[in-house]
Amino acid sequence: xxxxxxxxxxxxxxxxxxxxxxxxxxxxxxxxxxxxxxxxxxxxxxxxxxxxxxxxxxxxxxxxxxxxxxxxxxxxxxxxxxxxxxxxxxxxxxxxxxxxxxxxxxxxx
Amino acid sequence: xxxxxxxxxxxxxxxxxxxxxxxxxxxxxxxxxxxxxxxxxxxxxxxxxxxxxxxxxxxxxxxxxxxxxxxxxxxxxxxxxxxxxxxxxxxxxxxxxxxxxxxxxxxxxxxxxxx
Numbered sequence: 001x002x003x004x005x006x007x008x009x010x011x012x013x014x015x016x017x018x019x020x021x022x023x024x025x026x027x028x029x030x031x032x033x034x035x036x037x038x039x040x041x042x043x044x045x046x047x048x049x050x051x052x053x054x055x056x057x058x059x060x061x062x063x064x065x066x067x068x069x070x071x072x073x074x075x076x077x078x079x080x081x082x083x084x085x086x087x088x089x090x091x092x093x094x095x096x097x098x099x100x101x102x103x104x105x106x107x108x109x
Numbered sequence: 110x111x112x113x114x115x116x117x118x119x120x121x122x123x124x125x126x127x128x129x130x131x132x133x134x135x136x137x138x139x140x141x142x143x144x145x146x147x148x149x150x151x152x153x154x155x156x157x158x159x160x161x162x163x164x165x166x167x168x169x170x171x172x173x174x175x176x177x178x179x180x181x182x183x184x185x186x187x188x189x190x191x192x193x194x195x196x197x198x199x200x201x202x203x204x205x206x207x208x209x210x211x212x213x214x215x216x217x218x219x220x221x222x223x224x
């Protein structure tokens with residue numbers, strides 16, 4: 001069963017705009033990770049945020065975590081064509097990562 | 110630093126045939142994972158190794174799937190016999206430590222098509 005669920009399933013925006021995708025999960029977590037997958041580079045780790053953290057930044061990426069709402073969001077600012085990919089959140093459960101189905105992001109030129 | 114290496118990248122076989130996938134993790138990574146990914150879905154864990162020990166194989170269909178990690182380095186995942194429903198991408202990943210506090214590094218995957 002999938003612990004995390006991303007929303008929306010698909011998102012199409014113009015280059016330069018910001019993209020926000022959300023992840024909701026069911027049970028308490030120790031940490032949450034975001035990954036990106038595209039055909040060129042496969043699955044790549046983006047950010048890990050721990051349950052006692054509320055926000056983390058990495059370049060143009062900002063991740064927030066609200067443990068009271070059991071949700072996380074990934075914001076990509078000033079999107080580029082290279083950001084076109086599927087984005088997955090993965091939460092921990094019984095020492096393994098449980099993955100959502102991902103948000104498919106398309107950046108239009 | 111070399112990444113996770115997987116071979117073959119693509120494999121097409123007929124149902125009931127055997128197939129094997131190979132993975133070489135990043136040097137020094139003691140934890141190795143095999144995942145299955147269906148189209149439009151996230152990865153699903155099949156088995157996790159800590160060194161040469163399979164510490165979580167609860168989701169591995171043991172009637173037809175087997176895996177080994179001799180000497181705690183590279184690993185092989187086998188399916189015998191393959192079924193049509195096994196068509197998917199098989200991903201190998203490694204990490205520096207156990208548990209979910211470590212980022213996982215993924216290989217390019219093996220796309221299996223069973224006809």
